[in-house]
Amino acid sequence: MKDLYSRLFIAFAIIFLILLTGLGVVLGQFFHMIDHGITLQVQRKYWIFLLVILSIAYFLSLILSARVIRQYAKPIDLVTKTAEKIARGDYLARTPIDDLGSDNELGIAVNQVARNLQETSILRAMEKERLKTLVESMGNGLLMFGREGSVNLVNGVFEKTFGFDSDKLKGKTFMEIGLPQGIENLIEDVFLTEQVHERQIRNGQSHFNVYGAPVIGRHGNWLGIIVVTHDITKLVRLEEIRKDFVANVSHELRTPITSIKGFTETLLDGAMNDHSTSKEFLGIIQKESDRLHVLINDLLELSGIERDGFQLQFQEVLVSDVVESATKIVFGLLERKNMKTILNIETSITVEADSARLIQVMVNLLTNAINYSKENTTITVNAFETADEAIIEVMDEGIGIDRVELPRLFERFYRVDRARSRDSGGTGLGLAIVKHLIEAHRGKVTVESEVGVGTKFTIFLPKKSA
Structure with missing residues (x-):
């Protein structure tokens, strides 16, 4: 110049x-x-x-x-x-x-x-895109209000969870949105106290942990508040299952232990001198001990299947051999109730699976069918294949299961008829073991039933192991 x-x-x-x-x-x-x-x-x-x-x-x-x-x-x-x-x-x-x-x-x-301005503009666009990606990918619902109390930012998770549209939310206050009452109360508390608040709320069948905090600028000026919702429905469900499991185990263990303890005390009090009475009591103690032994074995079995280190021994297995082996194991139970089996199995069906575990699955399903069927009835086992799967069906002519009971049938200790299950020696863990073993094979098991007609369990097994 x-x-x-x-x-x-x-x-x-x-x-x-x-x-x-x-x-x-x-x-x-x-x-x-x-x-x-x-x-x-x-x-x-x-x-x-x-x-x-x-x-x-x-x-x-x-x-x-x-x-x-x-x-x-x-x-x-x-x-x-x-x-x-x-x-x-x-x-x-x-x-x-x-x-x-x-x-x-x-x-x-x-x-x-x-x-310089171009580089700054590009940098701002990148930072904006990163922030947008972070907000949309965080997995939790995010809602932000400005200092005047209107919505400034909402992510897709929050919209999907509560059924809102971000375009309709912008500029509205939290009282105009129609949020669940618990979230509204938390937001109001944050605005009034300018303090962090956190609480659990329930919205229908879902449970959420809601966190609300004020947004303060560098110089201590109030910028608004931020609300984060975390879906804890699965955690609550797992906690309920854990509580049910502890309660069920305690109940299942208490019954045989109480019987053993009561009859033992009776024997020690003098009943042991009566040969017939002591023999009868000792038989009951043995029966309860066997039941306790089966229960503990099933618990250990299920625990081992659920561990991360659980492994299957995969090999080429003929489905017909698995079904025949399982049928031989339950033959005594079939004879006791004068029941028969009909096997409709294609002899050429092979899968890559753990033979011993598949036999265990079939034994559990056949035992379940026998226990819940009347005498002189028939159990039918069908096996056929598709291009990628082997399908095994186990059908009985038993008492059947009400439709509302089906979703919980594979839960631990869940019994449709508790008295009958206990009399048959069942622990309530057989179907849970079946489900976990089939899923370990990357397969699935389904159930169909009609009260008074019978029940059909269907196993879908991939022919090739993953």
Whole structure:
């Protein structure tokens, strides 16, 4: 810029000197003619000559001035246009340096400003995108209110969980949204106390842990509040299952232990001297001990299946061999109730599975079918295949299961008929073991039933292990 000012000063100084010289010549000639008494005609010639010289000097000065102005005004116009584009938000605008000639310092500076603004804009866009991605991917519902109490930010998880539309929420206060009462109360408490609040609420069948906190700026100024909701429905459900499990185990253990303890005390009190009575009591103690032993074994079995280190021994297995082996194991139970089995099995069906575990699954299903069927009935086992799966069906003609009971059938200790299950020696863990073993094979098991008609369990096993 200093070079620009100096050059302009020199140019205008030259123009001023030319005009001043022309004017000096004119005045000198004028006074010379007056002193020597030159005639009017000669004076006119001199005046014409001097006017011509002065006009030439004037036009030369105009040309020089226009050249100087054009040389230095054009770059300024280019820089001005670029600055106007930048001011409108076009950070890609640049001043063509080649058109500025040697006086390009201003253009370079403006271009550098544009580059800096462009980088800042890109950085802000990246940070905004990162924040948006973080908010949408956090897995928890997020709701933010400004200092005036209206909604500023809401993420997709919150919308999906509570059925809201972000476009309709923006600008509304928390009282106008229609939030669950528990969340409304928490937000109101945060606004009133400017303190962190956290509580658990229930909305229908879902449970949420709701966290509300004030948003404070760097200088301690109040910016609003933020509300985060975390779905803890599964955790609450697991806690309920754990409580039920502890209660059921305690109940199942208490019955045989109480019986063993009672009959033992009776024997010690003198009943042992009566041979028939002591034999009867000892038989009951043995029966309860066996039941306790089976229960503990099933608990250990289920616990082992659920461990992370549980492994299956995969090999090529014929489904027909598995079903026949299981049928032989339960043959005594079938004879006791005069029941028979019908096997409709394609002999060529093979799967990659753990043979011993599949036999255990079939034994549990067949035992369950026998225990809940009347005497002189039939159990049918069908096995067929698709392109990717082997399908095994176990159907009985038993008492059947009410439709409302089916979703809980594979839970631990869940019994449809508790008295009958206990009399049959069942622990309530057989179907839970079946479900876990089939899922360990990457398969699934389903159940269909009709009260008074019978029940059908269907196993879907992939032919190839994962």
